[in-house]
Amino acid sequence: MTIQERLLEAVEQKLLRPIDAQFALTVAGNDDPAVTLAAALLSHDAGEGHVCLPLSRLTLTEEAHPLLVAWISETATPIDWKKRLLASAAVSCGDSPAPLILCGDRLYLNRMWCNERTVARFFNEVNQAIAVDEDQLSRILDALFPPTDEVNWQKVAAAVALTRRISVISGGPGTGKTTTVAKLLAALIQMADGERCRIRLAAPTGKAAARLTESLGAALRQLPLTDAQKKRIPEDASTLHRLLGAQPGSQRLRHHAGNPLHLDVLVVDEASMIDLPMMSRLIDALPPHGRVIFLGDRDQLASVEAGAVLGDICAYVNAGFTAERARQLSRLTGSAIPAGAGTQAASLRDSLCLLQKSYRFGSDSGIGKLAAAINCGDRSAIQAVFQQGFSDIEKRTLQSSDDYAGMLDEALAGYGRYLRLLHEKAAPEAILQAFNEYQLLCALREGPFGVRGLNDRIEQAMVQQRKIQRHPHSRWYEGASGNDCAQR
Secondary structure (H helix, E strand, C coil): CCHHHHHHHHHHCCCCCHHHHHHHHHHHCCCCHHHHHHHHHHHHHHHCCCCEEEHHHHCCCCCCCHHHHHHHHCCCCCCCHHHHHHCCCCEECCCCCCCEEEECCEEEEHHHHHHHHHHHHHHHHHCCECCCCHHHHHHHHHHHCCCCCCCCHHHHHHHHHHCECEEEEEECCCCCHHHHHHHHHHHHHHHHCCCCCCEEEEECCHHHHHHHHHHHHHHHCCCCCCHHHHHCCCCCCEEHHHHHCECCCCCCECCECCECCCCCEEEECCHHHCCHHHHHHHHHCCCCCCEEEEEECCCCCCCCCCCCHHHHHHHHHHHCECHHHHHHHHHHHCCCCCECCCCCCHHHHCCEEEECCCCCCCCCCHHHHHHHHHHHCCHHHHHHHHCCCCCCCCCCCCCCHHHHHHHHHHHHHHCHHHHHHHHCCCCHHHHHHHHHCCCCCCCCCCCCCCHHHHHHHHHHHHHHCCCCCECCCCCCECCCCCCHHHHC
8 A cells, every 4th residue: 555545544534634644745745655654644743733743753652643553564674764754855954945844853844843943042042131220129029019928929920020031920820920910010110210111911812811901900900000100001902913913814914023013011911822833923023122921821721723832931940040040039029039950941941930829729728739639640649639528629420311410400500690680681790790700611622521512501401491592593692792802
């Protein structure tokens, strides 16, 4: 069986997407079959969210792709993947144009390789320390952050962001990312002392942008700023696509290296949702002097598209600050900031800060311990948490259709106050507040326990109980009236 026939068979068996086979045949169809196969698997992995294909994935392991297993089984001699790839005109080491790039032991699509280089250079080489009046900054931080008996990591994060061109602040739910950025923006405005400081706020999606607008606005109202200072901080956040000037039906952006964004400081929330290509485009559009503050949760799921940029960057946070950086942050915050060992990736390490205290729930609470166990991937620890009798978490095992129906009834009761206020034509603010008081979170999208399955069944139950009414010629009912993406 030829490699072309094997690729088409893999598509029929849904082991590959049609585009994977077409891509491989286009770039290496007349080439060495090993190169064609590698190109198909690279395209497949890119579709799964991977940036590159490690050559170790081209060996027979338990996780090996079935197409690879079938093809290698027909090959009598061992395969020197690096030698055969580099012998192809479709592959280069990056020193000449080619659709595929082999960098060390990793095979890239050309555009992904270019994107990764742009992002790596930005965080490692472009990131610069910003000279500040440390006495002035220390006084401002002391005024914004009340004294505590322990290290105030929000204060440390603000100090990190105010002394670097590029900074990343990561924290889980309730650690105060928005409060931190509100206070550091207030400090930035006070330090600017009337000089130009154009600030922009952005997030990957319309929903995230709206949430940033609301939460940051509420946090800023609590700070001791003059009216003139408040006017210098924007009230609205936009999506990254809108910020960059995305054109409908086109891949072109209004802002790029030749037409950079008009800003001095950019705050980007929910950075874990930013994929590698979007991060590269954002970097290209920044002005040379522009400062960027990324906010996000390193433990959240990565972006849907290729690349887990925030997660990869935050892997260095465990290395700690360099000794010199720790001493500077200690002076600025008045706390003893521990230093890590060595100087590897110093520029990146000194630009990161992890918010370690949750103000929403304690680390010794049930939800706190459960979250820690889940983030560590420790199944035995997860089971142990449920056996400790915490009052704030409960595990239920649904073993029958009656159990499932009971869960749906509980969901209907949870939405009861929201639906009642909706029918009473209450104030929109009260309706939205009630809606946010009860939410179901699903780990799956499909199936009876997935987002779509549960939504369909809950809607059906609500219709049967006449809690909602669909219009005769529409699937919509009173409540949400549009997609958040259309609003931004």
